[in-house]
Amino acid sequence: xxxxxxxxxxxxxxxxxxxxxxxxxxxxxxxxxxxxxxxxxxxxxxxxxxxxxxxxxxxxxxxxxxxxxxxxxxxxxxxxxxxxxxxxxxxxxxxxxxxxxxxxxxxxxxxxxxxxxxxxxxxxxxxxxxxxxxxxxxxxxxxxxxxxxxxxxxxxxxxxxxxxxxxxxxxxxxxxxxxxxxxxxxxxxxxxxxxxxxxxxxxxxxxxxxxxxxxx
Amino acid sequence: xxxxxxxxxxxxxxxxxxxxxxxxxxxxxxxxxxxxxxxxxxxxxxxxxxxxxxxxxxxxxxxxxxxxxxxxxxxxxxxxxxxxxxxxxxxxxxxxxxxxxxxxxxxxxxxxxxxxxxxxxxxxxxxxxxxxxxxxxxxxxxxxxxxxxxxxxxxxxxxxxxxxxxxxxxxxxxxxxxxxxxxxxxxxxxxxxxxxxxxxxxxxxxxxxxxxxxxxxxxxxxxxxxxxxxxxxxxxxxxxxxxxxxxxxxxxxxxxxxxxxxxxxxxxxxxxxxxxxxxxxxxxxxxxxxxxxxxxxxxxxxxxxxxxxxxxxxxxxxxxxxxxxxxx
Numbered sequence: 001x002x003x004x005x006x007x008x009x010x011x012x013x014x015x016x017x018x019x020x021x022x023x024x025x026x027x028x029x030x031x032x033x034x035x036x037x038x039x040x041x042x043x044x045x046x047x048x049x050x051x052x053x054x055x056x057x058x059x060x061x062x063x064x065x066x067x068x069x070x071x072x073x074x075x076x077x078x079x080x081x082x083x084x085x086x087x088x089x090x091x092x093x094x095x096x097x098x099x100x101x102x103x104x105x106x107x108x109x110x111x112x113x114x115x116x117x118x119x120x121x122x123x124x125x126x127x128x129x130x131x132x133x134x135x136x137x138x139x140x141x142x143x144x145x146x147x148x149x150x151x152x153x154x155x156x157x158x159x160x161x162x163x164x165x166x167x168x169x170x171x172x173x174x175x176x177x178x179x180x181x182x183x184x185x186x187x188x189x190x191x192x193x194x195x196x197x198x199x200x201x202x203x204x205x206x207x208x209x210x211x212x213x214x215x216x
Numbered sequence: 217x218x219x220x221x222x223x224x225x226x227x228x229x230x231x232x233x234x235x236x237x238x239x240x241x242x243x244x245x246x247x248x249x250x251x252x253x254x255x256x257x258x259x260x261x262x263x264x265x266x267x268x269x270x271x272x273x274x275x276x277x278x279x280x281x282x283x284x285x286x287x288x289x290x291x292x293x294x295x296x297x298x299x300x301x302x303x304x305x306x307x308x309x310x311x312x313x314x315x316x317x318x319x320x321x322x323x324x325x326x327x328x329x330x331x332x333x334x335x336x337x338x339x340x341x342x343x344x345x346x347x348x349x350x351x352x353x354x355x356x357x358x359x360x361x362x363x364x365x366x367x368x369x370x371x372x373x374x375x376x377x378x379x380x381x382x383x384x385x386x387x388x389x390x391x392x393x394x395x396x397x398x399x400x401x402x403x404x405x406x407x408x409x410x411x412x413x414x415x416x417x418x419x420x421x422x423x424x425x426x427x428x429x430x431x432x433x434x435x436x437x438x439x440x441x442x443x444x445x446x447x448x449x450x451x452x453x454x455x456x457x458x459x460x461x462x463x464x465x466x467x468x469x470x471x472x473x474x475x476x477x478x479x480x481x482x483x484x485x486x487x488x489x490x491x492x493x494x495x496x497x498x499x500x501x502x503x504x505x506x507x508x509x510x511x512x513x514x515x516x517x518x519x520x521x522x523x524x525x526x527x528x529x530x531x532x533x534x535x536x537x538x539x540x541x542x543x544x
Contacts, residue, residue, distance in 0.1 A: 135464055137457050137487060166463070168456035177456035179464065207452050212377065212471055212486040212494070 050108060051080075053100045055124040056115070060095040069099070071114035077103030081186040096123075100185055132190045133163075135181045136197065140206035142167070142176045151180075153200050160184035160193035217537040220246030220255075220289050222282045222311055223297035224275055227325050227352070229266065230522030231295055231529050236262035242533060246289030250298075253280035257290040282307075286314045292541050293321035293533055296329075297352075302417070302426060302442070305329040309337070316340045316348070321540065323532040325352030325525050331426045331442060334433045347536050352528035354427045355380060355501040356519040359531060363515060364435060364505070371507035373435045375480075377473035380427045382499030382519040383411050383418040384450050384470040388485075389497045392458045392467050398451060410499055420449035421470060421483035428472040428483060431503075436476050448484040461487050467495055 058068050072079055080100040103111060115122060142150070151162045164181035182197075184190040194210065201208035219235070219242050221228055228249075235244055246255040247265055254265060254276025269275040286294060294315040298308050305328040312322045312329060322341065324330065329337065330350045341348035351361040355378070364373070379385050383405055390401040402419065405411035417423045425445040432440045450470050461467050471486040471494065488495050493514045494502050501519025506512055518524040 135466070135487065137460055137468070139452060139454055139457050166460055168454075168460065170454075170456065175452075175454060177454045177460055179460035207448070207485075209453075209457065209468060209485050209487055211466075212469075212473075212488050212492070 050105050051102045056097050057121040057123050058095050068118050068120045072101055075103055075107040075111045077101050132184045137179050137209040138206050139177045140175050145204035150200055153196055154193050159189040217541045218243050218245045218291045219293050220285050220291040221295045222248050224249040226522045227297040227525045230526035232262050234526045245291050246285035247275055248282035248285045249275045252276045252278045253285045255289040286311055293536055296324040300326050300328040302328045305332040309333050316344050319344045319346055321347045321536045323349050323529055327353045327426045331429045349532035351532050352525045353430050357524035357527045358515045358517040371509045373507050375475035375506040377471055378503035379494055379501055380424040380472045381418055386410050386499045395455050419451045421447045424472045424483045432474050446482040450485050
């Protein structure tokens with residue numbers, strides 16, 4: 001119970017019950033397969049591809065990053081996101097990079113071998129692929145305007161999803177407040193997801209409160 | 217240096233008191249309120265005028281007006297601190313033009329004219345070889361303009377964001393700390409004297425947007441107007457929203473931000489980590505400037521108040537004295 005006697009619902013369970021099935025199409029079902037698998041803490045497989053995230057450590061010298069990423073295309077893989085670690089190594093001679101990639105099934109061992117040959121140290125492998133997280137707050141007539149639809153508009157993208165919801169509904173006629181956590185594969189995907197949410201909030205006359213990021 | 221003061225509200229009174237109290241080498245030769253005016257080329261006895269104003273409700277001769285002072289008094293710099301009109305900027309714009317035309321420097325705390333007619337007034341001052349300074353229009357006592365002009369000279373300003381309205385910051389502080397509704401926190405702000413009878417300008421982000429327009433035009437000279445600001449106020453926030461933010465170690469603040477490369481000019485409530493430099497309690501203001509060389513600089517201080525605003529005005533006056541008047 002919230003302090004004013006309203007009802008508070010936490011977590012995704014509530015949403016799962018309310019979730020509307022998407023239009024059955026091959027494309028969407030593929031996207032949803034990726035999405036559902038993404039909750040697993042290990043490698044995600046779909047179709048003939050495997051999605052992996054890796055944390056790599058390599059020498060910080062010119063051309064090293066390109067050389068390290070080359071084996072990925074050599075095994076027929078695609079890079080989805082590359083994230084440089086923010087804090088530099090205190091000695092300054094190594095570079096830490098986190099990458100999300102997809103590659104054909106059965107090629108992971110091959111890739112690991114090639115990376116080792118390049119002198120790249122693999123610190124971690126198979127982490128959660130949705131690396132970017134943002135929390136927003138939505139205020140308004142959230143249920144009357146179809147909350148599960150609001151969430152679905154993010155989830156159905158395939159590149160971002162709502163992973164946590166906390167909601168407070170004081171009274172049926174009052175405006176509700178909710179805190180929504182969104183995860184996405186890359187910074188651009190997060191921006192795209194937030195753009196969708198801004199549009200939905202405008203259409204449904206909801207107040208969307210976004211986090212303040214460094215803007216420059 | 218001789219100065220004339222137009223406007224004897226809270227800010228004008230603060231300026232007059234400080235001119236009387238501090239030995240700044242500034243001589244007041246003309247003064248006007250909305251009903252009367254008074255001039256003396258030898259220097260006005262400020263204490264006497266303020267006492268007269270307190271007793272009779274007017275500062276001087278009812279047959280004289282502000283225009284008379286601006287057009288006839290003997291002064292080097294005009295201090296224009298009349299109530300702001302965000303729609304027309306008048307009569308202040310007319311006052312400033314009349315002074316600039318006489319080749320008199322102008323110092324103002326008046327946001328309306330600077331948001332509406334900054335370009336025109338600046339061009340006029342340049343043409344006449346005098347200064348137009350308006351440090352007090354943005355973030356009260358915080359020396360934003362001096363920092364931009366001198367401390368950060370040579371830097372490219374990439375973006376800025378800040379808390380530019382103390383009333384909203386107070387309301388949000390109280391909603392977060394006590395779980396008050398917006399209406400309760402607003403009532404409290406009124407009782408404390410932080411909010412006007414009509415709080416629209418503050419709570420709907422208009423005041424912050426006007427300051428954002430002044431900053432954007434000063435820094436980037438991009439001609440943006442109040443209508444260009446994407447603006448959301450705090451009046452629809454719920455205590456639950458603040459509680460939901462609090463559960464994550466965050467809170468909500470009204471943030472004004474500008475980033476010309478991203479075409480961003482926005483005032484909106486935002487979620488900030490409680491450890492963020494822009495999260496502080498009460499009526500303070502703050503501004504973060506992102507620059508190419510200095511990177512981030514954050515200034516925090518009093519955004520309003522009679523003496524606090526006088527501090528910004530006196531800083532502008534002494535700058536003019538040192539730069540133009542003493543040298544001449």
